[in-house]
Amino acid sequence: MGTVLASGPLLLCLGAPAMAAGDEASLDALEQQIARIQSEQKALQKALVSVQKQIAAHRSVAHAGGAAAHHGLAAHQLASLDAADHEAGIAVHSADHEEEAGVHHLVGGRFHTGGPDAQPVFGGADDTPTVESVVGHRAEDVISRLAENGVGPHSRETAGAQAAGALGDHGVFHLGPVTLILGGFLDASAVESNRHTASGTFNFWQATPFRNEPRYHTDNFEGSARYSRLSLMARGNIDSYSTISGVFEMDFGAGADTTDAYESNSYAFRMRQAYLAYDNSKENFHFLAGQAWSMLTPGRVGIIPRQESLPETIESSMLAGQTWARQLQFRFVKDFLNHRLWTGLSIENSATLYSTGSFSNGTSDGQVIIPGGQTVTVGSSGVGLTNDALFPNEIAPDVIGKIAWDPHWGHYEVEGILHFPHDRVSTLGSGQNHTAVGGGGGGSMILPVIPHKVEVRLAGLAGYGIGRYGSVLLPDATLKANGAPSPLFSLQGTAGIIAHPNPLIDVYGYFGYQQAGRSYFSEGGQAYGYGNPAYNNTGCYTELSGNCAAGSNIHSVMEATIGAWYRFFKGRYGTVEAGVQLAYSRIHAWDGNGGAPDTSLSELFMDFRYLPFQ
Known part of the structure; x- marks a missing residue:
C-alpha cells in the first residue's frame, strides 16, 4: 500500500515537463506537487499507525490472559489507547498529535516518534505493544514503564501537578540528543x-x-x-x-x-x-x-x-x-x-x-x-x-x-x-x-x-x-x-x-x-x-x-x-x-x-x- 501511495506522486514528479530557466509557472507546479506528496505521506503515516493499533488491539484481546497482563495493561485499555491518553495519563500519539510531535519513522522494525511523547512499540515476540515510556499527561514526566493503577501519573494539569514539579508539554526544544x-x-x-x-x-x-x-x-x-x-x-x-x-x-x-x-x-x-x-x-x-x-x-x-x-x-x-x-x-x-x-x-x-x-x-x-x-x-x-x-x-x-x-x-x-x-x-x-x-x-x-x-x-x-x-x-x-x-x-x-x-x-x-x-x-x-x-x-x-x-x-x-x-x-x-x-x-x-x-x-x-x- 505504501508503494502504491508513494509511487503515484513520484511518477508525477518524474513526468513533469522540463523547466526552462526562470519558468515561474513550472516552479509553482512543482511546489504544488511537493505539497501534495507531503500531505499524502502524512495521511499514509496516520493510516499505518491506525492499522497497527487495530492489529495490536485484536491480538491483545486474544492474549488477554497472557501478554496484556504481562505488560500491565488490560485488553480493553489497549483497544482504546487514544481515549485513555487524556483520561488515564498514558500518552500515545493519536493522529492529531502526530503533526505536532514530529514525523514517525521505522527503526529496527519498530515505530518511534521524533517528539518527546510515549509510543506503543511494536515488533515484540508476540507483536503485542508494550509501552516504552509513560507520562503524566505531559511528555517529560517520563519513567520507563509504570503499572496502570486507576490513579496513574498526574493526569490533569492542576496546581497540584505544578506543585509536584511537573512540567508542561509546550516549550520543548531539541539540542541534538x-x-x-x-x-x-x-x-x-x-x-x-x-x-x-x-x-x-x-x-x-x-x-x-x-x-x-x-x-x-x-x-x-x-x-x-x-x-x-x-x-x-x-x-x-x-x-x-x-x-x-x-x-x-x-x-x-x-x-x-x-x-x-x-x-x-x-x-x-x-x-x-x-x-x-x-x-x-x-x-x-x-x-x-x-x-x-x-x-x-x-x-x-x-x-x-x-x-x-x-x-x-x-x-x-x-x-x-x-x-x-x-x-x-x-x-x-x-x-x-x-x-x-x-x-x-x-x-x-x-x-x-x-x-x-x-x-x-x-x-x-x-x-x-x-x-x-x-x-x-x-x-x-x-x-x-x-x-x-x-x-x-x-x-x-x-x-x-x-x-x-x-x-x-x-x-x-x-x-x-x-x-x-x-x-x-x-x-x-x-x-x-x-x-x-x-x-x-x-x-x-x-x-x-x-x-x-x-x-x-x-x-x-x-x-x-x-x-x-x-x-x-x-x-x-x-x-x-x-x-x-x-x-x-x-x-x-x-x-x-x-x-x-x-x-x-x-x-x-x-x-x-x-x-x-x-x-x-x-x-x-x-x-x-x-x-x-x-x-x-x-x-x-x-x-x-x-x-x-x-x-x-x-x-x-x-x-x-x-x-x-x-x-x-x-x-x-x-x-x-x-x-x-x-x-x-x-x-x-x-x-x-x-x-x-x-x-x-x-x-x-x-x-x-x-x-x-x-
Whole structure:
C-alpha cells in the first residue's frame, strides 16, 4: 500500500515537463506537487499507525490472559489507547498529535516518534505493544514503564501537578540528543485573614497570635507574585532502556534583608529543586541525586520524582499535617512484578529542629545554658556562602525506606525513617557528646473512587524526632536535664477528596492534623523543656499581657479547607486559571499554669495563574 501511495506522486514528479530557466509557472507546479506528496505521506503515516493499533488491539484481546497482563495493561485499555491518553495519563500519539510531535519513522522494525511523547512499540515476540515510556499527561514526566493503577501519573494539569514539579508539554526544544523542556507559571495570589500573621500565603501556624497579642484582633490582607515558578528539565536517552534527566526548579519565595514591602517587593530568587535522575527499564533500577522532594512525601504511582501527591491548595504551605521536605538526597529504587511493587532507600540531609526557648542563651548562636551551668551546643550560625540561619549539629543523615504497591486499583505506600539528634555538653576544659535515636513510620494511599474523576487521599506519619517533616514545623527535640537531646513524639496526618467534574474544573476538600509531644523537667523552681505544665499561661487571654508561654508550646494544629480551580483559557498559548480557597485552622497549646489556651485562623485565598507551557 505504501508503494502504491508513494509511487503515484513520484511518477508525477518524474513526468513533469522540463523547466526552462526562470519558468515561474513550472516552479509553482512543482511546489504544488511537493505539497501534495507531503500531505499524502502524512495521511499514509496516520493510516499505518491506525492499522497497527487495530492489529495490536485484536491480538491483545486474544492474549488477554497472557501478554496484556504481562505488560500491565488490560485488553480493553489497549483497544482504546487514544481515549485513555487524556483520561488515564498514558500518552500515545493519536493522529492529531502526530503533526505536532514530529514525523514517525521505522527503526529496527519498530515505530518511534521524533517528539518527546510515549509510543506503543511494536515488533515484540508476540507483536503485542508494550509501552516504552509513560507520562503524566505531559511528555517529560517520563519513567520507563509504570503499572496502570486507576490513579496513574498526574493526569490533569492542576496546581497540584505544578506543585509536584511537573512540567508542561509546550516549550520543548531539541539540542541534538538532549531534550530541553520549560515549565512553571506566573502566579498572582492573595489572602484575606482574620488575624495578622504577616506570612502571606505561606502559613506559619506557630506565629498565629493568641488573644494577648494585638495582632489577634486585626484582619489582614496580603498579596504577592513571589511564588511564580520557573523550571527547566534536560532529558536524554542513553540507549533503548535507560534515560538520564536533570531538573531545575526555582521561585521567588525567599525574603532577603533588602526586601522592601513598601515599595519594590523585591523577593529573592531561590532554589526549590535541582537533581539528576537515572532510570533503567531493563534492570528496573532508578537513581536520584540532588535536592528534591523527600521520599517521605506521599506519591501517586511508583517511587519516582515529579509524581508526588500534594494538595491542590493555593496555600503555599499546602496543608497542616502534610508530610514533606525538599532536601539533598541520594535515592535508590528498584521495581518488581511488572512495575507494580516498588522499594526505595533514600539517604537524606538531616536538620534537627530544637525547642530551646526555655533555656538561657549561651555566648553564641546555637548555644544554651542548662540549669547545672553547662553549655549545650546544638548548632551554629551559617558562615561564608550561607546566611545567618542556625545549622544544627548532625552526626548522620536521615535514612528513609519505602515500599509502594500499585495494583489495578489504587496506590499504597508504607515507609519508615531513622533520625539521629546530636549535641555537645561542655564545661570549662571538658565536654561530652550526646546522640539520641529517633524515627518513626507511616504510609499513604490513594483510592480512585471514580478513576481519574474522583479520588480519596489518606496519609500519616508518627514517631519521635520527626516533627519538621510536617507543614506546621513543630519541633523535633528539646533538651534533657543533662543536656542530651530529647526527641519529641510527633503525629501528622491528612485526608482529602478531589473531584474533576469536567476538564476545566477541579474541586477539593482536605483535613489535616499535626501534634507534638512533651518532654520537660523542673529545677530550682524553674520549668524547662517543651510542654511543661508549670509554664505561665495566665496572660494568654489578656491583651498586651506578657505572661503567655502558649506560642512556644503548641500541642496540636488542625486545618480544614475547601477550594476549586477553573481554567477559563486553554490552548496552544497555555492555560490561564483562577482559584479560590477557604481555610480554617485551630491551634491548641499545651496546658500550663492558667489553662490550655487556643487560637484560630480563618483565611480566604485567591489566585490567578498563567501556565504558558500547559
